[in-house]
Amino acid sequence: AVRSQVVESSRAWWRHAVVYQIYVRSFADGNGDGTGDIAGMRSRLPYLERLGIDAIWVNPWYRSPLLDGGYDVADYREIDERFGTTSEAEAFIAEARSHGIRVLVDLVPNHTSWDHLWFKAALAAPAGSDERARYHFLDGRGDHGELPPNDWQSVFGGPAWTRVPDGQWYLHLFDESQPDVNWEHPEVADEFEAVMRFWLDRGAAGFRIDVAHGLAKAPGYPDVGGAANDGRGQPEELPYYDRDEIHPIVRRWRRVLDEYDDDRMMVAEAWVAAARRPLYLRPDEYHQAFDFDLLTATWDADDFASIIAASISSAQAVGSDPTWVLSNHDVVRHPTRYGLPNDIEPGLWLLDGDRGLLDEERGTRRARAAAMVTFALPGSAYVYQGDELGLPEAWDLPLDVLQDPIWHDSEHTVKGRDGCRVPIPWEPTGESLGFGTDGSWLPQPPEFARLAAAAQENEPGSTLELYRTALELRRARLVDEVGFELVDRGPSVLAFRRGDSFTCVTHMGDDHAELPDGEVLLSSGPLHDDRLPPDTTVWLAS
Numbered sequence: 001a002v003r004s005q006v007v008e009s010s011r012a013w014w015r016h017a018v019v020y021q022i023y024v025r026s027f028a029d030g031n032g033d034g035t036g037d038i039a040g041m042r043s044r045l046p047y048l049e050r051l052g053i054d055a056i057w058v059n060p061w062y063r064s065p066l067l068d069g070g071y072d073v074a075d076y077r078e079i080d081e082r083f084g085t086t087s088e089a090e091a092f093i094a095e096a097r098s099h100g101i102r103v104l105v106d107l108v109p110n111h112t113s114w115d116h117l118w119f120k121a122a123l124a125a126p127a128g129s130d131e132r133a134r135y136h137f138l139d140g141r142g143d144h145g146e147l148p149p150n151d152w153q154s155v156f157g158g159p160a161w162t163r164v165p166d167g168q169w170y171l172h173l174f175d176e177s178q179p180d181v182n183w184e185h186p187e188v189a190d191e192f193e194a195v196m197r198f199w200l201d202r203g204a205a206g207f208r209i210d211v212a213h214g215l216a217k218a219p220g221y222p223d224v225g226g227a228a229n230d231g232r233g234q235p236e237e238l239p240y241y242d243r244d245e246i247h248p249i250v251r252r253w254r255r256v257l258d259e260y261d262d263d264r265m266m267v268a269e270a271w272v273a274a275a276r277r278p279l280y281l282r283p284d285e286y287h288q289a290f291d292f293d294l295l296t297a298t299w300d301a302d303d304f305a306s307i308i309a310a311s312i313s314s315a316q317a318v319g320s321d322p323t324w325v326l327s328n329h330d331v332v333r334h335p336t337r338y339g340l341p342n343d344i345e346p347g348l349w350l351l352d353g354d355r356g357l358l359d360e361e362r363g364t365r366r367a368r369a370a371a372m373v374t375f376a377l378p379g380s381a382y383v384y385q386g387d388e389l390g391l392p393e394a395w396d397l398p399l400d401v402l403q404d405p406i407w408h409d410s411e412h413t414v415k416g417r418d419g420c421r422v423p424i425p426w427e428p429t430g431e432s433l434g435f436g437t438d439g440s441w442l443p444q445p446p447e448f449a450r451l452a453a454a455a456q457e458n459e460p461g462s463t464l465e466l467y468r469t470a471l472e473l474r475r476a477r478l479v480d481e482v483g484f485e486l487v488d489r490g491p492s493v494l495a496f497r498r499g500d501s502f503t504c505v506t507h508m509g510d511d512h513a514e515l516p517d518g519e520v521l522l523s524s525g526p527l528h529d530d531r532l533p534p535d536t537t538v539w540l541a542s
């Protein structure tokens with residue numbers, strides 16, 4: 001079957017941007033305290049420019065107890081002192097721009113830290129006060145209010161409610177250190193608008209919005225019949241996700257962004273059903289919403305093809321463009337995911353799965369092939385730091401170093417996300433492989449030495465060089481190309497054309513597939529004469 005789609009073209013930068021995600025704590029340590037920081041990020045801007053990216057999304061860098069890696073914000077206008085200062089952040093945004101790189105800031109509007117002034121004020125104030133109304137404080141059930149107000153569960157495990165000394169309970173869809181704010185309180189909306197302006201005034205190109213699907217909770221806080229909370233869902237099943245009341249909030253944000261020049265944008269982290277995603281992408285709402293369908297897909301050509309076709313047409317139907325994501329700081333890195341059999345859940349395998357099931361070489365081959373697919377597609381691509389080095393998950397982290405609250409909140413049944421947050425190896429030798437001068441907050445696995453950026457630099461065939469070449473070719477041949485067409489090249493082969501003279505073919509099966517005619521521009525692995533080996537993508541001029 002051949003399906004044809006025309007992708008809307010527009011000059012707005014974000015429509016075809018390659019956005020590089022920096023997990024500040026683990027990227028580069030400039031002051032030698034074992035934690036990444038803005039000074040380290042600054043020192044690596046030439047590397048990022050050479051990589052060929054258009055923008056950076058910075059994970060939360062605000063003042064925070066870092067109980068959920070900074071998604072527990074104590075002050076939205078201040079940088080955590082371990083990362084630097086607010087004026088350094090401003091200087092970083094400007095300096096990145098001089099390298100041709102825009103900076104998106106991560107905004108966390110669903111919850112604050114329990115160290116935020118608002119929450120401290122809420123604790124100090126009585127039940128029924130205005131201070132408590134900025135959060136979700138309720139009386140408990142049971143004769144003495146000793147039971148939580150309802151049966152909602154937290155994403156990380158355990159009840160979504162914690163009791164305070166005077167007996168009331170507060171809602172937290174994540175860790176207990178992350179109380180959910182009440183978006184029906186007018187001060188909440190005013191404050192987040194002011195915070196947005198604060199960062200836009202400092203040059204931010206826009207925002208990645210955390211838990212964009214969680215801001216509204218159903219009136220009356222109805223029980224869910226014990227349903228688990230895996231962070232995603234439909235409003236009928238989980239009355240705290242994807243509710244219609246979210247959209248007026250987004251429209252207000254959009255009006256703020258539109259007041260600024262230079263195509264400011266916002267991208268939603270909205271874990272909603274694919275059919276509901278376009279609602280967030282209406283012309284007066286988000287510019288983009290992450291498409292996690294490829295990230296959650298297993299290695300299967302039919303699945304990839306149908307996801308790609310659906311994502312392009314649903315984004316396009318509302319005037320947006322698709323966004324492609326293979327990894328981020330919340331999931332098992334894709335070289336490891338792709339090295340496991342399709343029926344294994346990687347996040348659960350981490351704790352005590354059969355290690356013999358992991359084929360790391362195959363995972364790496366597939367990761368390289370998948371990256372070339374995302375870079376050849378219309379729309380924008382998100383790269384998580386270390387993807388360009390082919391870093392696998394640090395799946396062997398000792399339990400006593402784990403920091404992710406999931407480990408504790410799940411009562412030690414889920415290992416959590418630390419394994420994708422291990423500091424980047426910049427050099428093949430030295431204390432923390434060039435990450436910093438005095439260790440790193442999580443241990444790096446020995447194989448990171450071989451994958452260090454300096455070890456891959458100018459090394460033909462290295463993943464770093466593959467990314468650089470792919471991004472250069474993308475810029476030269478694909479960014480202005482509007483056409484997209486899936487092509488049927490037989491079972492287990494994903495193939496599509498972009499315009500008249502570019503074809504991307506990926507062999508996702510076991511045998512060899514036929515290599516189409518055309519000049520090979522780039523391939524993710526060695527080719528054998530006219531055959532395309534398994535787990536390989538090739539770009540052809542044809």
Ligand code: NOJ
Pocket residue numbers: 068071108174210211269329330
């Ligand atoms: C999504 C973020 O990506 C994740 O890291 C965080 O734990 C939750 N939102 C809660 O903020």
